[in-house]
Amino acid sequence: MTQKTSLLTLLLLLALCLSQPLQAEDGYRLWLRYDQVQEKTRLQQYRQLVSEVVVEGNSPTLAIVRKEIAMGLKGLLSQEVAVGQQASKAGTLLLGTPASSPLVASLQLSDQLKAIGTEGYLILTTQLQGRPATVIAANSDMGVLYGTFCFLRLLQSAEDITKLAINSTPKIQHRVLNHWDNLDRTVERGYAGFSLWDWHKLPGYIDQRYLDYARANASIGINGTVLTNVNANALVLTRDYLVKVKALADAFRPYGLKVYLTARFSAPIEIGGLKTADPLDPTVQSWWNEKSAEIYSLIPDFGGFLVKANSEGQPGPQNYGRNHADGANMLADAVAPQGGIVMWRAFVYDDKEPDDRAKQAYSGFKPLDGTFRKNVMVQVKNGAIDFQPREPFHPLFGAMPKTPIMMEFQITQEYLGQGTNLAYLAPMFRETLLADTHAKGKGSTVAKVIDGTLDNHTLTGIAGVANIGTDRNWTGHLFGQSNWYAFGRLAWNHQLHSEDIAAEWIKMTFNSNANVVIPVQNMMLTSREAVVNYMTPLGLHHIMGWSHHYGPGPWIKDKHRADWTSVYYHRADEQGIGFDRTKTGSNAIAQYYPPVQKLFGNPKTCPEEFLLWFHHVKWDYKVKSGKTLWNELCYRYSTGVDQVRQMQKTWAGLEQHLDDERFTHVASLLKIQEEEAKWWRDACLLYFQTFSKRPIPSDLEKPAQTLEHYMQLDPKFVPGI
Ligand code: GCV
Numbered sequence: 001m002t003q004k005t006s007l008l009t010l011l012l013l014l015a016l017c018l019s020q021p022l023q024a025e026d027g028y029r030l031w032l033r034y035d036q037v038q039e040k041t042r043l044q045q046y047r048q049l050v051s052e053v054v055v056e057g058n059s060p061t062l063a064i065v066r067k068e069i070a071m072g073l074k075g076l077l078s079q080e081v082a083v084g085q086q087a088s089k090a091g092t093l094l095l096g097t098p099a100s101s102p103l104v105a106s107l108q109l110s111d112q113l114k115a116i117g118t119e120g121y122l123i124l125t126t127q128l129q130g131r132p133a134t135v136i137a138a139n140s141d142m143g144v145l146y147g148t149f150c151f152l153r154l155l156q157s158a159e160d161i162t163k164l165a166i167n168s169t170p171k172i173q174h175r176v177l178n179h180w181d182n183l184d185r186t187v188e189r190g191y192a193g194f195s196l197w198d199w200h201k202l203p204g205y206i207d208q209r210y211l212d213y214a215r216a217n218a219s220i221g222i223n224g225t226v227l228t229n230v231n232a233n234a235l236v237l238t239r240d241y242l243v244k245v246k247a248l249a250d251a252f253r254p255y256g257l258k259v260y261l262t263a264r265f266s267a268p269i270e271i272g273g274l275k276t277a278d279p280l281d282p283t284v285q286s287w288w289n290e291k292s293a294e295i296y297s298l299i300p301d302f303g304g305f306l307v308k309a310n311s312e313g314q315p316g317p318q319n320y321g322r323n324h325a326d327g328a329n330m331l332a333d334a335v336a337p338q339g340g341i342v343m344w345r346a347f348v349y350d351d352k353e354p355d356d357r358a359k360q361a362y363s364g365f366k367p368l369d370g371t372f373r374k375n376v377m378v379q380v381k382n383g384a385i386d387f388q389p390r391e392p393f394h395p396l397f398g399a400m401p402k403t404p405i406m407m408e409f410q411i412t413q414e415y416l417g418q419g420t421n422l423a424y425l426a427p428m429f430r431e432t433l434l435a436d437t438h439a440k441g442k443g444s445t446v447a448k449v450i451d452g453t454l455d456n457h458t459l460t461g462i463a464g465v466a467n468i469g470t471d472r473n474w475t476g477h478l479f480g481q482s483n484w485y486a487f488g489r490l491a492w493n494h495q496l497h498s499e500d501i502a503a504e505w506i507k508m509t510f511n512s513n514a515n516v517v518i519p520v521q522n523m524m525l526t527s528r529e530a531v532v533n534y535m536t537p538l539g540l541h542h543i544m545g546w547s548h549h550y551g552p553g554p555w556i557k558d559k560h561r562a563d564w565t566s567v568y569y570h571r572a573d574e575q576g577i578g579f580d581r582t583k584t585g586s587n588a589i590a591q592y593y594p595p596v597q598k599l600f601g602n603p604k605t606c607p608e609e610f611l612l613w614f615h616h617v618k619w620d621y622k623v624k625s626g627k628t629l630w631n632e633l634c635y636r637y638s639t640g641v642d643q644v645r646q647m648q649k650t651w652a653g654l655e656q657h658l659d660d661e662r663f664t665h666v667a668s669l670l671k672i673q674e675e676e677a678k679w680w681r682d683a684c685l686l687y688f689q690t691f692s693k694r695p696i697p698s699d700l701e702k703p704a705q706t707l708e709h710y711m712q713l714d715p716k717f718v719p720g721i
Pocket residue numbers: 180188189230231308312347386414
């Protein structure tokens with residue numbers, strides 16, 4: 001190579017490097033990107049209003065506050081902002097609690113602080129020593145950290161910060177992620193790689209990811225994490241593992257994230273050498289008391305236990321002729337002295353039980369209302385079957401007024417396209433939260449049941465089954481991040497609107513250019529409805545592939561458990577389709593309060609999205625559009641595919657505004673989603689057509705393959721099993 005050509009090559013390489021973004025846009029930074037604010041006037045405003053930062057006080061959490069605000073402002077304002085201990089000029093941002101900061105104490109905020117509880121925060125535009133200032137104040141250091149993230153969110157979203165008067169308090173006390181992570185690092189229903197918890201290297205090695213995970217949770221107000229799968233392994237309760245759990249708890253603590261574990265009910269036998277796990281046996285009770293004391297000696301702020309019992313093969317109190325309250329109360333007594341809680345799941349059903357699976361949780365739990373200890377919450381899935389793309393709200397909400405009822409949502413998309421489909425879930429979460437149980441008259445929403453206001457409970461909780469793994473972008477699909485984000489935001493304040501949460505997330509994840517925000521928001525807001533349309537329109541449910549739950553499988557039948565087949569749920573025959581849950585059928589409808597029974601019980605008033613959930617409907621039944629049920633089904637399935645194609649178009653139009661890496665990632669996944677949507681549409685319509693014996697309307701796209709083709713597809717090694 002001559003000197004001239006080598007110089008040229010060097011220049012070329014340099015030019016190439018300069019044209020690349022400085023930071024890889026691989027999604028790792030989530031919504032906490034802190035890139036420079038683009039709007040010039042806003043940038044000027046921020047630089048003026050925040051020219052100096054004061055954080056008084058010392059604690060591990062305040063150290064994080066200091067670091068976060070310095071890092072955030074440096075990135076967003078593109079200049080160093082001094083973070084000191086003294087307010088010396090106008091434009092000071094002051095952060096602290098009256099206890100940590102004499103300056104905050106001097107502001108006489110006690111009335112306002114009284115109203116916001118331990119975790120809440122105030123963000124106020126005010127005067128400090130006669131000069132304009134912004135104050136983030138709280139009663140606890142964690143409140144200050146939550147306020148810090150809120151303030152940075154305002155800047156990331158290019159909001160006006162000249163007249164701030166924010167007070168924010170979480171509506172729900174326990175805002176918890178449930179990791180279905182196994183000790184071998186596989187994740188049940190996980191589509192983002194392996195478990196974050198590297199048990200083999202713990203307790204010695206604290207991966208930076210643990211801290212980044214805790215920070216991300218703190219940024220959206222999540223304050224608890226259940227580390228292990230509800231299909232539990234007793235080993236995590238052995239000393240060897242507890243010291244590892246302690247290492248994680250220590251790492252998470254400054255971020256306000258408490259650690260919980262799943263308790264395998266048979267642990268006293270499996271790791272304790274006892275002959276029984278009977279909750280009324282004194283030796284079993286002592287074993288749990290001692291185990292709990294051991295845990296608290298290592299982790300003084302241990303949150304407590306989450307339990308799946310007597311369901312899908314898990315052991316439980318019923319193995320000993322005891323009931324769920326007996327089991328929950330034994331564990332509750334064990335953790336009570338140290339302030340722990342028990343989250344006892346109501347996801348309980350049995351294939352030996354002849355009754356409709358949708359009825360079994362209510363039948364089993366309602367009679368136990370009032371018999372649980374004060375530190376027990378019953379954790380109920382949003383719907384009575386299992387996290388389907390759409391379910392009516394679970395009848396247990398509002399049915400157990402004497403028991404704190406906790407919500408369980410699924411953030412991981414087991415039934416909503418797993419790792420390949422874009423489905424923004426806030427509208428689904430909100431749909432359940434806003435549903436009216438009528439338990440105490442009109443307006444008795446599910447949200448009021450779980451935030452404790454309906455029945456005056458102070459112990460309140462909400463859980464989300466996590467979608468997080470070792471994938472570089474945390475959630476596999478970039479848009480999966482929006483569901484982690486939305487869960488946290490709604491757990492803090494269930495009154496937030498899906499569209500606002502989406503807009504926040506888009507601005508922080510991409511940028512606040514309206515040419516990006518509006519189209520992406522539209523995509524997100526239609527995405528869940530699209531999934532419902534191409535998978536389970538009109539109230540269909542549980543018609544997915546066997547075991548891995550990937551792809552369509554409406555033909556699944558003759559398995560060892562009827563309640564795991566599809567034909568159990570859709571009940572298609574030559575007359576029609578749908579599960580009759582009215583008086584003429586399973587009468588599951590009777591589990592709802594009378595106004596809800598009335599609404600759902602009549603096909604004419606039943607919201608069409610739940611029609612086939614509650615009714616077996618004739619193929620020629622006229623739905624609201626005037627079409628026959630069969631034709632409506634065909635159009636809805638096709639609409640789902642069209643909606644995905646529209647998302648593809650929208651995304652393609654954004655190329656110029658987005659970085660290559662994330663643009664290509666999402667575009668490729670949308671292509672897969674289109675293929676999968678067609679697969680669902682074609683397979684389901686061809687299969688149901690064998691019953692309806694009616695043609696697919698001629699203006700709709702024809703199925704690409706035969707039914708036989710779809711039925712013999714057998715995807716191998718689907719993740720998440
Ligand atoms: C953790 C469904 C899932 C299971 C899950 C179960 C549960 O059945 O398919 O993987 O088990 O729900 O919520 O316990």
